[in-house]
Amino acid sequence: MFEQRNDVMEYADYISLHAYFDRISSPEILDEIYAKYDKQILYTEMSFAVFKGEKVLPGSWPRAEELIKILMETLQHNVAAYVDWNLILLETGGPSYLGSFIEAYILANEDFTVFYKQPLFYAMAHFAKFISPHSIRISSAVINPGKSQVITVAYLRPDNKVCVVLYNNGTNPVALTLADDLKGITKLQLKPKSLNTLIYSTRSG
Structure with missing residues (x-):
């Protein structure tokens, strides 16, 4: 063409x-x-x-x-x-x-x-x-090399909520700390071979 x-x-x-x-x-x-x-x-x-x-x-x-x-x-x-x-x-x-x-x-x-x-x-x-239509992909990464079995992708949705998808590709459970510069941190436990989604508001309070 x-x-x-x-x-x-x-x-x-x-x-x-x-x-x-x-x-x-x-x-x-x-x-x-x-x-x-x-x-x-x-x-x-x-x-x-x-x-x-x-x-x-x-x-x-x-x-x-x-x-x-x-x-x-x-x-x-x-x-x-x-x-x-x-x-x-x-x-x-x-x-x-x-x-x-x-x-x-x-x-x-x-x-x-x-x-x-x-x-x-x-x-x-x-x-x-x-991951709703018109969502915008935002930066996300698993920064601990020991957690390389975890794959992630994240989006900002039109309703101003963040959607973080996490897949544990390994055969062992994984403990993670999710850190968001605006919202702080939360602890997660991913089961083996599990697909997980965390959705939270970007608004404070």
Whole structure:
């Protein structure tokens, strides 16, 4: 597109990407895109079990963990929104024009009388529920090297509340002290392999 029109970005509001190669690509690519074009980045297609040899894994927590890591990592690197490929598919996977057995957040039986909410559903719902539209990402970091198993991302929401998402990727509980220059500190205990959200007002009193 740039070879034909070097002003093409003047007519674009967003840059969209797919998430399928997040496993093998660096998130710094997202920072480079944002710095170069100054456009919001949208993930407009993600799904699991797309590649050959993969399959639907009903009730898979490891697959939910992979989604959590993708979300946490890409949100930290300027991704603003997500559109998943599939919300509901058959429990066997599909139907798919690719002829593969693709994962979904909700699985249904053949006559759509029974539905199963996957761990994927609850992982994505956690982010969608607490990080409200038009929130602004703010700086957050885990500064103790011994707590490297914890991943975090934080937002200032339109209701003037701070939303801090914390994921303990380890198999042991972690004690943390959350420090906010304006609000002070609070003690937290994160269970192993747990996704947590803390929401608090920025107003005093």
